[in-house]
Amino acid sequence: MPGRFAKKVAIITGSSFGIGRETALLFAKEGAKVTVTGRNEERLEGTKKALIDAGIPESNYLIVPADITTSAGQDSLISETLNKFGKINILVNNAGASLPDAQKKFGIDQGVDTYEKVMKLNVQSVIEMTQKVRPHLAKSKGEIVNVSSVVALKFGFARTPYYPLAKAALDQYTRSAAIDLIAEGIRVNTVNPGIVQTGFLGSATGMSGDACQEFYDNMGSNPSVVPVGFSGRPDHIAKAIAFLADRDSSEYIIVSLYLWILTHKFFRTFIVNSFSLYTRQ
Ligand code: NDP
Numbered sequence: 001m002p003g004r005f006a007k008k009v010a011i012i013t014g015s016s017f018g019i020g021r022e023t024a025l026l027f028a029k030e031g032a033k034v035t036v037t038g039r040n041e042e043r044l045e046g047t048k049k050a051l052i053d054a055g056i057p058e059s060n061y062l063i064v065p066a067d068i069t070t071s072a073g074q075d076s077l078i079s080e081t082l083n084k085f086g087k088i089n090i091l092v093n094n095a096g097a098s099l100p101d102a103q104k105k106f107g108i109d110q111g112v113d114t115y116e117k118v119m120k121l122n123v124q125s126v127i128e129m130t131q132k133v134r135p136h137l138a139k140s141k142g143e144i145v146n147v148s149s150v151v152a153l154k155f156g157f158a159r160t161p162y163y164p165l166a167k168a169a170l171d172q173y174t175r176s177a178a179i180d181l182i183a184e185g186i187r188v189n190t191v192n193p194g195i196v197q198t199g200f201l202g203s204a205t206g207m208s209g210d211a212c213q214e215f216y217d218n219m220g221s222n223p224s225v226v227p228v229g230f231s232g233r234p235d236h237i238a239k240a241i242a243f244l245a246d247r248d249s250s251e252y253i254i255v256s257l258y259l260w261i262l263t264h265k266f267f268r269t270f271i272v273n274s275f276s277l278y279t280r281q
Pocket of ligand 1: 013014015016017018019020037038039040041043044066067068069094095096097098121147148149150192193194195196197198199200201203
C-alpha cells in the first residue's frame with residue numbers, strides 16, 4: 001500500500017488495545033506491514049477487525065499472541081515477523097501498565113513482587129526487545145519508539161510508586177540506547193503521554209468503564225489540570241509515534257521526550273481524584 005511507511009515492517013507491542021492498536025492501524029493505513037501483539041485473544045481480534053474494516057489486506061498484518069515479559073513471547077514475535085515479512089524496520093515498545101498490588105496495598109507497602117512485575121513489563125521487556133531486534137534494525141537502519149509516561153517526571157506518586165519509577169528508568173534507558181545505537185544508524189525516541197482514554201486506568205485500578213470515563217471527563221474538562229482542555233485519545237499519541245518512526249519527518253531527532261504537558265495541579269488533582277475513585281469501589 002502507498003504511504004509514508006510503504007515497504008516498512010513494524011512490530012508494535014501492546015497493540016491488542018489502546019495506544020498500540022491505534023498505532024498499528026495508523027501505520028498499516030500508511031503502508032506498513034505490522035505485527036500486532038498482546039496476550040488477550042479477544043482484544044487481538046478487536047485489532048484484527050479494525051484492520052479489516054480499514055481495508056488492510058491480510059498480507060500486511062500478522063497477529064502474534066504473546067506475553068512480552070517472557071523470552072518465548074519475545075522470540076516468537078520476532079521470528080514470526082521475520083518469517084512473514086522478511087525484515088524489521090520499526091519497533092514500537094508500547095506494552096506497559098501500572099499493575100495493581102496482589103495484596104491490594106498502596107504506597108511503600110506495595111510488595112517487592114509488584115515492583116518486580118512492573119519493572120519486568122515496563123523496563124526489562126523493552127531492554128530485551130531492543131537487544132533482540134537490534135541486529136535487524138542495524139541492517140535496515142531502523143527506528144525504535146518507546147512509550148513512556150509523563151509520570152516519569154520528578155514528582156512523587158505516593159499511592160503507586162513503582163510505575164513512575166519504571167517509566168523514569170525507561171526514559172534513562174532510552175537516552176542511553178539512543179546515543180549508543182545511532183552509531184549503527186538506529187534512531188531511538190520516546191513519547192511520554194499524559195492522560196489518554198484507553199484500557200490503562202481500568203486495568204490499573206479495576207474501575208468500571210463508566211467510572212474511568214467520569215475520571216477522563218473530569219480531568220480533561222479542567223484546563224487548569226490539562227491545559228489543552230480535554231483528555232487525550234489514542235490517535236493523538238499514535239500520530240506522534242508515527243512522526244518519530246518516520247525518518248523523513250524526524251531524521252535529526254534522537255533521544256526526544258515528547259511530553260504531554262500537564263500542570264502541577266494535575267499531579268495534585270490526579271492523586272486526590274484517583275484516591276476518591278479507589279475508595280468508591
Ligand atoms: P491499554 O491498557 O489500553 O493497553 C495496554 C496494552 O499493553 C494492551 O495491548 C495489552 O495487551 C498490552 N500488555 C500489557 N501487558 C502485557 C504483557 N505482559 N504482554 C504483552 N502485552 C501486554 O493501555 P495504553 O494503551 O494506555 O498503554 C500503552 C502504553 O502507554 C503503556 O506503556 C502505558 O504505560 C503508556 N501510557 C498510557 C497512558 C494513559 O493515560 N493511557 C499515559 C501514559 C503512558 P493484552 O491485554 O492483550 O495483554
